[in-house]
Amino acid sequence: MLRIRRVEQKIIDVYWDDKVKSPVHLSIGQEAVASGVCETLEPKDVVFGTYRGHHVYLAKGGDMNAMVAELYGKVTGCARGKGGSMHLIDLEHGVSGTSAVVGTTIANALGAAFAAKLKKLGIVVVVFFGDGAIDEGVYHESLNFASIKQLPIVFICENNGFAVHSRTETRRNSDNICEHARVYGITADRIEGNDVLAIKKRVGEAVDAIRSGESGPQLLEIMTYRWMEHVGPGEDFNLGYRTPEEREPWVEDDQIAKLRAQITEEIVTGIDAEVETEVEAAFEFAENSPFPEPEELYQHVYG
Amino acid sequence: MSTDSAAVGDRILTYPEAIREATLQEMERDDGVIVMGIGVDDPKAIYGTTAGLQERFGKDRVFDTPLAEDSMTGMAIGAAQMGLRPIHVHIRMDFVLLAMNQLINVAAKNLYTFGGAAPVPIVIRSYIGRSWGQGPQHSQALHSMFMHVPGLKVVAPSNPYDAKGALIESIRDNNPVIFVEHRLLGGSTSHVPEESYALPFGKARIQQPGSDVTIVGISYMAVEAYRAGQYLKDVGVSAEVIDPISLSPLDMDTILESVAKTGRLLVVDNGWLTCGASAEILASVAETVETPVQLKRMGFAPVTTPTTPGLEEAFYPNAQSIAVMANQMVQGKSADWIPEEIGASEAAEFRGPF
Numbered sequence: 001m002l003r004i005r006r007v008e009q010k011i012i013d014v015y016w017d018d019k020v021k022s023p024v025h026l027s028i029g030q031e032a033v034a035s036g037v038c039e040t041l042e043p044k045d046v047v048f049g050t051y052r053g054h055h056v057y058l059a060k061g062g063d064m065n066a067m068v069a070e071l072y073g074k075v076t077g078c079a080r081g082k083g084g085s086m087h088l089i090d091l092e093h094g095v096s097g098t099s100a101v102v103g104t105t106i107a108n109a110l111g112a113a114f115a116a117k118l119k120k121l122g123i124v125v126v127v128f129f130g131d132g133a134i135d136e137g138v139y140h141e142s143l144n145f146a147s148i149k150q151l152p153i154v155f156i157c158e159n160n161g162f163a164v165h166s167r168t169e170t171r172r173n174s175d176n177i178c179e180h181a182r183v184y185g186i187t188a189d190r191i192e193g194n195d196v197l198a199i200k201k202r203v204g205e206a207v208d209a210i211r212s213g214e215s216g217p218q219l220l221e222i223m224t225y226r227w228m229e230h231v232g233p234g235e236d237f238n239l240g241y242r243t244p245e246e247r248e249p250w251v252e253d254d255q256i257a258k259l260r261a262q263i264t265e266e267i268v269t270g271i272d273a274e275v276e277t278e279v280e281a282a283f284e285f286a287e288n289s290p291f292p293e294p295e296e297l298y299q300h301v302y303g
Numbered sequence: 304m305s306t307d308s309a310a311v312g313d314r315i316l317t318y319p320e321a322i323r324e325a326t327l328q329e330m331e332r333d334d335g336v337i338v339m340g341i342g343v344d345d346p347k348a349i350y351g352t353t354a355g356l357q358e359r360f361g362k363d364r365v366f367d368t369p370l371a372e373d374s375m376t377g378m379a380i381g382a383a384q385m386g387l388r389p390i391h392v393h394i395r396m397d398f399v400l401l402a403m404n405q406l407i408n409v410a411a412k413n414l415y416t417f418g419g420a421a422p423v424p425i426v427i428r429s430y431i432g433r434s435w436g437q438g439p440q441h442s443q444a445l446h447s448m449f450m451h452v453p454g455l456k457v458v459a460p461s462n463p464y465d466a467k468g469a470l471i472e473s474i475r476d477n478n479p480v481i482f483v484e485h486r487l488l489g490g491s492t493s494h495v496p497e498e499s500y501a502l503p504f505g506k507a508r509i510q511q512p513g514s515d516v517t518i519v520g521i522s523y524m525a526v527e528a529y530r531a532g533q534y535l536k537d538v539g540v541s542a543e544v545i546d547p548i549s550l551s552p553l554d555m556d557t558i559l560e561s562v563a564k565t566g567r568l569l570v571v572d573n574g575w576l577t578c579g580a581s582a583e584i585l586a587s588v589a590e591t592v593e594t595p596v597q598l599k600r601m602g603f604a605p606v607t608t609p610t611t612p613g614l615e616e617a618f619y620p621n622a623q624s625i626a627v628m629a630n631q632m633v634q635g636k637s638a639d640w641i642p643e644e645i646g647a648s649e650a651a652e653f654r655g656p657f
Binding site for chain 1: 337363364368369371373374375376377378379380381382383384385386387389404405408409413414415416417418419420421422453454456477478
């Protein structure tokens with residue numbers, strides 16, 4: 001969680017220098033979701049995410065240097081600078097891709113889970129999406145197919161209450177995401193409070209049960225909150241769609257601060273120093289990396 | 304490209320039989336090949352093209368899907384990323400429109416967007432075509448829309464020989480391939496060798512050599528263009544008839560070589576003209592040749608596809624209208640020859656329901 005927080009804070013610091021070359025959808029405040037979930041996974045397991053995907057990428061073990069370089073548009077980036085913040089990938093570490101179109105990777109994750117089952121790979125696929133994706137038809141189609149084929153997949157709905165600036169309750173007739181999933185024959189639970197340890201526990205149960213074949217697909221709705229604006233490095237209370245008071249309890253319940261309070265000062269200092277070194281090195285790596293050569297424009301259209 | 308005919312030999316298969324054979328042979332060769340789509344395991348088996356595949360390869364590799372084109376296309380993409388080679392079958396190209404997000408935003412782009420890390424080897428088979436009042440939402444040929452998008456390949460073979468080879472090539476290709484099948488070709492036959500063979504993309508076939516006018520026919524219009532070429536012999540017009548087979552990549556070299564010889568080019572598309580394959584071919588020729596070339600194109604009328612026979616007849620080009628146009632390009636607009644035969648005999652013979 002701290003690695004994610006510090007990388008994103010550093011993104012904010014350098015943002016106005018125009019070093020970051022793509023729109024950023026920061027996950028600050030939602031780190032617990034990715035960290036809690038990915039803590040339960042094995043390296044061979046596969047995750048898919050969304051354009052708000054820095055936390056998923058890093059939590060699953062994606063290379064930090066390659067991520068920052070990708071944001072800088074450098075050829076050493078995880079997508080050679082051609083994808084930017086919204087298109088992160090690190091197949092070696094099981095990060096199978098993020099997408100800029102809401103709901104899109106849900107279906108792609110379905111395919112990875114199908115292939116995993118057919119080839120008996122013994123892996124679990126996890127797909128992260130926001131509550132906005134629940135509105136998309138592809139989400140419902142995907143739950144249905146996952147249930148029919150009993151695929152080894154965990155659907156993680158990061159419910160931060162907003163699709164861009166539109167509240168969940170204006171887009172749904174009732175608070176029934178889990179109930180809806182159960183209609184498709186999918187085990188579903190809500191995890192309240194953005195609580196990283198509760199997330200780890202409940203997702204771990206799901207992952208273990210799916211891996212052992214005791215459970216079919218599961219959906220976990222994880223309640224969380226986006227601290228920053230939808231896209232960009234700032235806050236957005238001036239827009240008037242939410243208030244600082246609404247955010248306050250989430251900030252007070254900051255999962256990073258809570259965990260820090262549970263360990264000794266000495267360990268905290270050590271972790272801080274380690275993370276600081278890693279983050280600084282990643283930005284330095286990005287700074288010092290070259291942009292793609294012009295010829296690169298025509299590469300990777302066809303393979 | 305040589306003028307070797309697709310039909311040399313005596314092992315005669317229909318178009319659907321060729322498609323089925325290509326699929327079966329590739330599924331035997333590579334256990335990552337799967338066949339999915341609405342109705343692939345039903346008694347009609349997509350005009351017979353998937354008949355018996357589920358019995359042979361099991362329900363895990365050949366399966367019916369929910370009516371959910373969007374997610375199923377995304378599913379195929381994700382499966383491809385994990386090493387499978389899905390063939391997703393649609394009984395109508397019109398239904399592929401339900402999957403455009405996944406095809407255009409994901410399949411076409413993932414390789415590039417992820418800097419080469421994530422190829423998407425999928426084949427999208429779908430049916431287009433005139434026949435028996437199929438009309439506006441059951442016959443559209445939208446290959447030009449797919450040609451517009453970098454990252455997609457588009458192929459539209461017009462005979463069983465090419466269909467088998469092009470499908471095998473499509474399955475082995477590491478890119479998303481839009482494989483276009485015209486329903487009127489269902490009854491067409493040609494020699495199809497039993498052994499497996501891949502037909503390289505980007506190589507056109509010269510169906511008939513000639514010197515007066517080049518006629519390029521796309522998909523089923525390759526059949527009508529060939530017939531027109533035969534009719535034109537009656538008035539001493541020598542037409543060189545070309546079937547591009549694959550539209551993206553497109554073999555412009557063969558077309559340009561032919562045009563350099565004939566000085567006249569008529570492109571007959573099995574689709575609308577505006578921003579279409581015909582526009583692309585003519586534009587490529589116009590901006591490449593040094594001496595002026597006479598350019599014409601034919602295709603669907605710029606209207607929604609009608610169902611009633613009289614309007615349908617006027618909507619589509621046929622061998623007769625193609626021959627008239629080509630003859631006037633060669634002999635001048637005053638030439639009033641009209642061949643006795645109309646062409647489109649497949650349409651005349653077609654009887655629904657199917």
